[in-house]
Amino acid sequence: MGVRIPPLAPEGMEVVQIPMKIDVEPISPVQRKVRVELPADTVNEEFVRAYESLSQRTKIKGFRPGKAPHSVLKRLYGDEVRGQVLQRLVERSLGEVMRERGLQVVSRPEVEANDFEEGKAFTFSALLQVKPEVDVKNYLGQEVERVKLSVEEAQIESALRHLQETRAHLEPVEDRDNVERGDFVAIDFVGSVDGKTFPGGKGENYYVEVGGGNAFPQFEEALIGLKKNGEHTISVAYPEDYFNRELAGKAAVFSVIVREIKRKILPPLDDEFAKDHGECASLEELKQKICVRLENEVQAIQESSLKEQILTRLIEAHPFEVPPAMVDHQVRYLMERNQSRLANQGAASSRSGTSVEQMRKEIEPQALRQVKATLLIEKIASLEKIEISDKEIQEKVEEVARSVGEKGATIREIYRREDAREDLRSQMVFDRTLVFLLEHAKVKEMAPPIDAKEKKS
Numbered sequence: 001m002g003v004r005i006p007p008l009a010p011e012g013m014e015v016v017q018i019p020m021k022i023d024v025e026p027i028s029p030v031q032r033k034v035r036v037e038l039p040a041d042t043v044n045e046e047f048v049r050a051y052e053s054l055s056q057r058t059k060i061k062g063f064r065p066g067k068a069p070h071s072v073l074k075r076l077y078g079d080e081v082r083g084q085v086l087q088r089l090v091e092r093s094l095g096e097v098m099r100e101r102g103l104q105v106v107s108r109p110e111v112e113a114n115d116f117e118e119g120k121a122f123t124f125s126a127l128l129q130v131k132p133e134v135d136v137k138n139y140l141g142q143e144v145e146r147v148k149l150s151v152e153e154a155q156i157e158s159a160l161r162h163l164q165e166t167r168a169h170l171e172p173v174e175d176r177d178n179v180e181r182g183d184f185v186a187i188d189f190v191g192s193v194d195g196k197t198f199p200g201g202k203g204e205n206y207y208v209e210v211g212g213g214n215a216f217p218q219f220e221e222a223l224i225g226l227k228k229n230g231e232h233t234i235s236v237a238y239p240e241d242y243f244n245r246e247l248a249g250k251a252a253v254f255s256v257i258v259r260e261i262k263r264k265i266l267p268p269l270d271d272e273f274a275k276d277h278g279e280c281a282s283l284e285e286l287k288q289k290i291c292v293r294l295e296n297e298v299q300a301i302q303e304s305s306l307k308e309q310i311l312t313r314l315i316e317a318h319p320f321e322v323p324p325a326m327v328d329h330q331v332r333y334l335m336e337r338n339q340s341r342l343a344n345q346g347a348a349s350s351r352s353g354t355s356v357e358q359m360r361k362e363i364e365p366q367a368l369r370q371v372k373a374t375l376l377i378e379k380i381a382s383l384e385k386i387e388i389s390d391k392e393i394q395e396k397v398e399e400v401a402r403s404v405g406e407k408g409a410t411i412r413e414i415y416r417r418e419d420a421r422e423d424l425r426s427q428m429v430f431d432r433t434l435v436f437l438l439e440h441a442k443v444k445e446m447a448p449p450i451d452a453k454e455k456k457s
Contacts, residue, residue: 107325186260330367
């Protein structure tokens with residue numbers, strides 16, 4: 001759960017030593033106001049370089065390349081050059097301030113500049129968000145609780161039935177022409193509200209498992225009893241809190257034609273099933289294989305819970321202010337990841353009626369927690385000298401590339417970029433540090449809650 005931290009310096013900022021006067025004023029633990037005064041000579045030198053470069057790159061009628069006078073260039077391109085010089089001086093001087101004062105900047109600077117003219121001294125101020133100084137204490141020996149969990153026979157049977165369901169096939173229903181619960185039906189439909197169609201309200205050869213819960217429940221129920229190839233009209237009333245605001249609290253009318261009715265055929269659970277679908281010699285061996293997988297999943301869940309408890313203890317014990325820019329960056333990352341996940345699933349978001357601001361408000365607590373956890377773990381990793389070598393980075397890249405098959409070349413190309421490799425390094429340091437903290441934690445074994453035992457039985 002590492003956080004994608006913005007670059008320590010604004011992108012493209014150079015770190016070059018230049019003569020200037022600097023004043024850094026702490027505004028808060030995560031803000032600094034930097035005031036910079038650049039002498040006239042420094043400003044002039046930058047203008048000279050800018051005009052010399054422009055002269056070499058620009059063709060001006062009546063002058064050979066590089067021979068156009070300064071006055072002509074200034075008349076034609078003065079405003080453009082002025083803006084470029086201003087930006088370059090601000091970036092170079094802030095880069096030097098950050099290097100000299102050891103500021104770990106996590107945001108673009110908010111710059112306020114005085115009048116900027118060629119031949120005159122230049123002063124400006126910049127408001128910067130910086131990483132806070134985090135003082136971590138007593139991080140070893142955290143007390144955490146592990147609930148004793150075991151894999152029950154009912155869980156193995158449930159997993160086996162799920163595997164059986166994934167290997168099922170559909171067969172046309174020949175002995176009836178009306179829809180029953182549990183059928184898979186292919187339908188054509190057109191929906192309307194107050195006589196007008198709406199987005200997503202039309203489909204052809206659209207498969208629905210009647211009673212499967214993948215479509216709106218009232219719509220699925222209305223399909224029961226419809227005859228194949230008949231034209232039908234059904235009504236659906238959407239609740240006030242329905243996620244699609246265009247349909248919430250409204251009644252829709254659907255014209256429906258049932259094109260096909262199919263039933264699901266499950267393969268028998270026997271030794272042949274185990275050989276064909278579980279790569280096992282017998283059904284009993286398949287059950288053992290499932291049991292081992294479930295035990296590994298339980299162990300992973302327990303370990304994840306212990307790590308989350310450690311992070312919670314650390315965050316509660318170390319209150320500190322967090323740069324808003326880091327939280328905002330993490331919010332945007334989480335939102336983009338969620339949208340990408342939904343797109344990959346090919347599913348319409350159940351949050352389509354939620355505004356961007358509402359989503360941000362809901363995600364912000366998670367983002368804030370992740371930023372705090374990252375800063376704390378980063379500090380602990382520094383104290384404990386926990387590092388990830390370049391060799392380990394490359395090994396991880398190869399592992400990921402092999403796991404995605406044909407897309408491996410794309411993965412390798414992505415991680416040729418230095419920023420991607422550093423993101424991966426940060427995540428691996430985060431993970432390794434959490435493992436270190438778990439190894440040094442005091443783990444108390446707890447019996448499962450009574451209601452959990454009852455659910456198992």
